[in-house]
Amino acid sequence: MSAQTTEIPVELLEVKDYVMVNPGGAVPTDGTVVMGRGMCNESMLTGEAMPISKDIGMKVFGGTILMQGTIILRVTKTSENATFN
Secondary structure (H helix, E strand, O other), X not given: OOOOOOOOOHHHOOOOOEEEEOOOOEOOOOEEEEEEEEEEEOHHHHOOOOOEEEOOOOXXXXXXXXXXXXXXXXXXXXXXXXXXX
């Protein structure tokens, strides 16, 4: 089984959609990691200078940057309702 990816504007994302974020990419909206792992820079939210490890089941926040790794997240909030919009 293979998956197909399509780029769409963040405004079109809906709750329960799946999104792939690659290294150096911005997390488009709040979600939960369902596949993969990585290190996310959340300094804009927390002030913490060190990237935070993200594994399956962990929350990620829109506007933060995935510094390394690749994740697939399940959208939990649309961009207008995200923690940081």
